[in-house]
Amino acid sequence: MSTEIKRTELNDLGEFALIEHLTKNFPLQNKSSAKGIGDDAAVIDNGNFQTVISTDLLVEGIHFDLSYVPLKHLGYKAVVVNLSDIYAMNAIPKQITVSLALSSRFSVEALEELYAGIRQACEFYQVDLVGGDTTSSLTGLLISVTAVGQGEADKLVYRNGAKPGDILCMTGDLGGAYLGLQVLEREKQIYLEHPGVQPELKGHDYIIGKQLKPEVRYDAIEQFAKAELVPTAMIDISDGLASEVLHICKASGVGAFVEEGHVIIKQEVFQTALDFRLDPITCALSGGEDYELLFTIDIKDLEKVRFMNDIAIIGEITDAKDGATLHTKGGKIHQLTAQGWKHF
Amino acid sequence: MSTEIKRTELNDLGEFALIEHLTKNFPLQNKSSAKGIGDDAAVIDNGNFQTVISTDLLVEGIHFDLSYVPLKHLGYKAVVVNLSDIYAMNAIPKQITVSLALSSRFSVEALEELYAGIRQACEFYQVDLVGGDTTSSLTGLLISVTAVGQGEADKLVYRNGAKPGDILCMTGDLGGAYLGLQVLEREKQIYLEHPGVQPELKGHDYIIGKQLKPEVRYDAIEQFAKAELVPTAMIDISDGLASEVLHICKASGVGAFVEEGHVIIKQEVFQTALDFRLDPITCALSGGEDYELLFTIDIKDLEKVRFMNDIAIIGEITDAKDGATLHTKGGKIHQLTAQGWKHF
Numbered sequence: 056m057s058t059e060i061k062r063t064e065l066n067d068l069g070e071f072a073l074i075e076h077l078t079k080n081f082p083l084q085n086k087s088s089a090k091g092i093g094d095d096a097a098v099i100d101n102g103n104f105q106t107v108i109s110t111d112l113l114v115e116g117i118h119f120d121l122s123y124v125p126l127k128h129l130g131y132k133a134v135v136v137n138l139s140d141i142y143a144m145n146a147i148p149k150q151i152t153v154s155l156a157l158s159s160r161f162s163v164e165a166l167e168e169l170y171a172g173i174r175q176a177c178e179f180y181q182v183d184l185v186g187g188d189t190t191s192s193l194t195g196l197l198i199s200v201t202a203v204g205q206g207e208a209d210k211l212v213y214r215n216g217a218k219p220g221d222i223l224c225m226t227g228d229l230g231g232a233y234l235g236l237q238v239l240e241r242e243k244q245i246y247l248e249h250p251g252v253q254p255e256l257k258g259h260d261y262i263i264g265k266q267l268k269p270e271v272r273y274d275a276i277e278q279f280a281k282a283e284l285v286p287t288a289m290i291d292i293s294d295g296l297a298s299e300v301l302h303i304c305k306a307s308g309v310g311a312f313v314e315e316g317h318v319i320i321k322q323e324v325f326q327t328a329l330d331f332r333l334d335p336i337t338c339a340l341s342g343g344e345d346y347e348l349l350f351t352i353d354i355k356d357l358e359k360v361r362f363m364n365d366i367a368i369i370g371e372i373t374d375a376k377d378g379a380t381l382h383t384k385g386g387k388i389h390q391l392t393a394q395g396w397k398h399f
Numbered sequence: 400m401s402t403e404i405k406r407t408e409l410n411d412l413g414e415f416a417l418i419e420h421l422t423k424n425f426p427l428q429n430k431s432s433a434k435g436i437g438d439d440a441a442v443i444d445n446g447n448f449q450t451v452i453s454t455d456l457l458v459e460g461i462h463f464d465l466s467y468v469p470l471k472h473l474g475y476k477a478v479v480v481n482l483s484d485i486y487a488m489n490a491i492p493k494q495i496t497v498s499l500a501l502s503s504r505f506s507v508e509a510l511e512e513l514y515a516g517i518r519q520a521c522e523f524y525q526v527d528l529v530g531g532d533t534t535s536s537l538t539g540l541l542i543s544v545t546a547v548g549q550g551e552a553d554k555l556v557y558r559n560g561a562k563p564g565d566i567l568c569m570t571g572d573l574g575g576a577y578l579g580l581q582v583l584e585r586e587k588q589i590y591l592e593h594p595g596v597q598p599e600l601k602g603h604d605y606i607i608g609k610q611l612k613p614e615v616r617y618d619a620i621e622q623f624a625k626a627e628l629v630p631t632a633m634i635d636i637s638d639g640l641a642s643e644v645l646h647i648c649k650a651s652g653v654g655a656f657v658e659e660g661h662v663i664i665k666q667e668v669f670q671t672a673l674d675f676r677l678d679p680i681t682c683a684l685s686g687g688e689d690y691e692l693l694f695t696i697d698i699k700d701l702e703k704v705r706f707m708n709d710i711a712i713i714g715e716i717t718d719a720k721d722g723a724t725l726h727t728k729g730g731k732i733h734q735l736t737a738q739g740w741k742h743f
Contacts, residue, residue, distance in 0.1 A: 063507035065535075073507070074533055077514045081521060081528040085493045087549065088527040097529035099494060099547060101445035110545060112498040112532045149429045150443060154456040154543055163407035163417070170421045177425060183432040184425040185441035188456045188543075189418055191409075197536070199456060199498055199543040203443060205431065 233342025577686025
């Protein structure tokens with residue numbers, strides 16, 4: 056009798072299913088563990104305030120390419136993408152830890168650049184760097200950031216609170232970060248083939264900024280507090296709008312529709328998409344890395360958001376049986392599908 | 400005029416100096432950031448309880464060698480080394496996050512093994528896995544663990560509270576993890592040269608266990624609570640006794656002496672050191688990875704520790720001008736020097 060060892064490739068599962076599969080047998084044991092895996096951040100109950108914790112791993116060659124990402128921008132972005140997860144809980148980030156694994160190819164001066172970006176993010180978003188770990192790697196650079204935030208128990212917003220009839224809203228605009236990446240990748244290819252040619256980035260300031268130095272939506276959280284609005288569900292848009300709508304639908308047990316014509320796509324993004332022969336709405340739905348917020352509100356709060364700065368109403372929550380759909384400008388209905396990240 | 404770009408190699412600074420150098424310009428902004436960089440863990444003030452946070456990065460090829468470290472043990476160890484940092488603050492770990500970067504060489508079954516070890520550690524130490532991130536890497540496996548604990552403000556123990564006259568104590572015994580590693584490395588070399596030869600690990604159960612599946616000293620923290628003892632300073636022994644004594648001396652602005660004859664080294668450790676032509680006390684001072692606790696107590700608390708289980712009195716805190724020294728069995732006095740880790 057042969058004992059065959061089963062081998063399942065990581066790609067067979069995909070990222071979300073993999074995490075679910077690996078972490079399903081971890082029941083929470085501590086009373087203070089108010090929320091575990093499955094939202095933008097974990098929540099720890101401290102009696103009065105809740106502590107919110109989120110963590111991200113950025114790997115050279117997978118998440119960033121140092122041939123066009125300045126280290127200072129990388130440090131900045133590594134911090135703010137974590138802060139985005141804390142804001143997406145309707146909480147305020149307060150502390151971060153930063154761990155690095157890096158090869159000897161990096162000099163102290165290179166690390167100073169990276170930390171200059173980390174410091175700039177800490178200053179702008181008023182968070183404290185309180186810890187970390189630094190070690191070597193055999194190849195490249197890896198950054199692990201953990202953000203810790205604070206929120207009030209009855210104001211934290213999870214993914215699972217949306218109900219039929221709720222209004223679906225987004226901050227800012229979508230597709231820019233993805234198209235910024237396309238421009239940077241194109242110019243890198245041209246440079247590799249014709250080293251004398253200067254990169255042509257003119258006219259792409261906005262989308263390159265969205266890709267290299269994104270800002271995250273603390274201002275939306277501030278507007279909510281001012282208006283005494285607590286969204287019913289919220290998530291940050293890191294993997295594209297479609298993926299995030301599906302996350303809310305799954306967690307809340309609801310359906311949703313998105314009106315294509317209401318999704319905010321800037322003119323520069325729209326034009327660049329066409330230049331690359333891409334469909335602009337596809338860039339918004341599947342592009343990723345925009346770090347805007349997607350949230351739902353009770354219909355009674357509609358007047359509160361209607362005049363908020365940089366917030367758009369893009370759809371509605373429906374019954375689960377209706378699924379998650381896109382109502383196109385042409386009057387058609389498409390099922391939303393998640394691309395997510397396919398790393399492996 | 401040429402603009403010369405300065406390049407300082409990471410090795411020119413060393414790990415501790417590098418962290419200090421990079422993080423010196425990060426003043427704490429939030430009232431809740433009770434303790435930032437420079438102790439076993441950061442401390443966040445939540446009004447009633449304090450949240451204690453520690454994070455570690457483990458890199459394949461640097462911190463572990465999968466040719467002799469089973470993935471289940473690796474998962475277990477990755478968790479407990481972080482818990483050790485929380486205990487070293489006299490706090491109780493409650494939650495962890497685990498982030499992984501891994502190449503496609505790993506199968507889902509391999510990850511299941513890793514998570515089985517993580518789960519075992521969570522169960523034994525009663526902590527909850529509440530988050531993480533999973534991504535791909537171009538080479539090998541990298542594990543980033545962050546542990547979150549809870550403590551009472553007036554009972555947390557930092558590195559900086561030792562004062563002249565305090566008694567220096569340690570838990571357990573030292574040198575075992577380092578010698579366990581030597582045995583595993585030796586057997587790996589023999590295997591590589593003579594693939595037919597079975598590894599000879601007999602008689603080394605204890606030290607191999609210390610290396611592959613260390614346990615950390617929650618029991619010491621429990622004994623402290625029971626005896627109503629709050630150490631004046633504490634640190635976990637991850638880089639060897641010498642390095643940790645020096646950390647306490649530097650943070651507290653004191654000197655210390657360690658009595659060689661009082662440092663606990665098990666017979667198996669002692670004999671294995673001699674077999675490898677190593678000085679046993681050097682293995683204890685510089686070996687690392689023992690994850691015991693080093694702590695200091697006020698002399699008035701001496702009777703409390705004298706009969707505690709598995710705790711030894713190994714020296715005394717002195718004035719800073721006396722430096723940190725080892726009093727050898729032969730009556731000589733040596734300056735303690737830190738090896739720490741030289742990764743780069």
